[in-house]
Amino acid sequence: MAIPVEAFFLAAGGAGTLQSRIRAMVTDGILSGRFRPGQKMPSSRGLAGHLGVSRITVTLAYGDLVSSDYLTSRGRSGYYVSENAPRAPEFPSPARPTEEVDYRAFSGGRFTRAMQGVERPDDWERYPWPFIYGQTDPSLFDHQNWRACALRALGRRDFPTLTSDFYERDDPALIEQVLRVILPRRGIAAGAEEVLLTMGAQNALWIAAQILLGPPGAGRRAVIENPCYPGMRRVLDVSGAEILALDVDEGGLPVSALAGGAVRRGDVVFVTPSHQSPTNATMPLERRLKLLDAASRKDFVILEDDYEFEMSFLKPVSPALKSLDKAGRVIYAGSFSKSIFPGMRLGYLVGPPGFIAEARALRSMVLKHPPGHIQRTVAYFLAEGHYDALINRMRTAFRRRRQVMEEAIAAEGLSIAGQGGYGGSSFWMRAPEAVDTGAVARALRAEGVLIEPGRSFFDPGRAVQNHYRLAYSSIQPARIPEGIAKIARAIGR
Known part of the structure; x- marks a missing residue:
């Protein structure tokens, strides 16, 4: 029985080249058991038309799968799932066990308690104003x-x-x-x-x-x-x-x-x-x-x-x-x-x-x-x-961003608690004493601005709530002034 062309689907925005994604679809079908040894694959022309890609892309993917023994070519007949293709072991559908053991009790929860730190969203790149520390700027990387x-x-x-x-x-x-x-x-x-x-x-x-x-x-x-x-x-x-x-x-x-x-x-x-x-x-x-x-x-x-x-x-x-x-x-x-x-x-x-x-x-x-x-x-x-060329490029970019941020901070009347005299990639900031920068950070996130509240940097017995860190390693200079203005308004509120 031939595998219908409708069994294949290219999701929008998938990672990798078209050729690698087609290969992944085929191997997934074989390893999951949906495609069986001896089944005929769609023709390269038919699959290309269905997926909206060039025929050569499908042909190259098929050829790669043949070399890996997932598929076999039978002359003018076409491509088939190989009898020697890797197979995943077959087990009954697994059921997730109930959790009857309190594993946190084994360690007294001391490791999870210690994990309290600076909160940063995993999808920080989608925020227009990411003043967060330590991330790579793709525009600077070699x-x-x-x-x-x-x-x-x-x-x-x-x-x-x-x-x-x-x-x-x-x-x-x-x-x-x-x-x-x-x-x-x-x-x-x-x-x-x-x-x-x-x-x-x-x-x-x-x-x-x-x-x-x-x-x-x-x-x-x-x-x-x-x-x-x-x-x-x-x-x-x-x-x-x-x-x-x-x-x-x-x-x-x-x-x-x-x-x-x-x-x-x-x-x-x-x-x-x-x-x-x-x-x-x-x-x-x-x-x-x-x-x-x-x-x-x-x-x-x-x-x-x-x-x-x-x-x-x-x-x-x-x-x-x-x-x-x-x-x-x-x-x-x-x-x-x-x-x-x-x-x-x-x-x-x-x-x-x-x-x-x-x-x-x-x-x-x-x-x-x-x-x-x-x-x-x-x-x-x-x-x-x-490595040295990368460091020089980063230093030049950071110097420029620091200058822009320093000017924006001064223009908005924000207070710098520590900036260092040698460089770095961030400013250590201080808001008025009554301001909880954790609350400010949550409000700013809804506006597309990310800052790092300072509470987690302090000794827990003497926690201070009105400090925060602004990094310039992950934000373009043109965006800095508007982002600083939003921070100033949020702190003012």
Whole structure:
């Protein structure tokens, strides 16, 4: 029995080429059991006319399916579902079980409670005024060269990298680029045994916290900035460690706040000295040296999250805290998520060999290593200079957007709480004290404007409701003034 042409339908707006979508329709029909071995397919001319595509598109799709043994060609008779086509196992229609176990009770709900953070809609791209942080602007990204590097990494020469299990090791090509390209511009000298790749900065922070703070009950204290990156607080909330949040000023974390019993031997201080998250303050060199001196005198360790160091376009970038460390007290965390794109989820830790050995062993309990293809693609992207060109393009664009936003903010009479003097990709804002920016954000979303309420950045015991963050990484300059005007009106209401 022939398969009727009406069994095929191309939905509007589907992803992929027409040829790949036709292939997907056929394979889905075969794997689901709707198309049976030996059934005749519609003619290429008939299917093309039904779908409104060219005949050659259908012919190419059919030819591809023949090479994959989904279809077979019988001379002048046409195409048939192959007798050797892959088949899905046949089971009775499954029934969803009732949930009789309270799995949140197993963990006390501590993980879901810790997930409270900045709310961002998944479909942020459809909003006309997305002042949200950390998303990629397609107009700035180097699609062509990234695709070329990805295709090169998929080639026959790199097949072992793509397919092999490297166990606990990382791609030496990417490690070499991190050592030669990334770390030297932060003033950091390191060897391969001092670097570990991670699945983004969040994964790096989790690994570091698990090692440095020890098991629950170890008695170590985590000292963090207030306000700070919400993801860092989530990691620490579930670690079982005592958390001390210290208020930042225009230079980041004040070293004077670590006096007395604020920090003790074996404690860990978590800092973002390049661009403090979310205030964008850059820690002065003198304060960095004082922090390192305090670490030696009080015998504590520092976790440096080198957040947004690439986006220092107003002044030359400051040396990393790690580059000034002579005693191995600084563990350094970096990421490609903001400089290339967040969906890649690739970061790295830099520390003494003893720390990296522990981190590698811990990582192996969750994942052996980040995907080999991603590692090799990034290695090529760095080696061929595309990464530096991308960073320069982003800096130029962000400088322009920052200027437009700063002028719009001044024109509308809004208050900047922290903008940083080195660059970055956002402004830290302050509304009048009585304003709940969470309510403002909900009202603005209905008008097509996205902002980030600031409450989740603060210590929960001292939550502040009138701050918010405005990022310019994902919005075109021409849209900024109108969006800022809408924000000002909403806060005024």
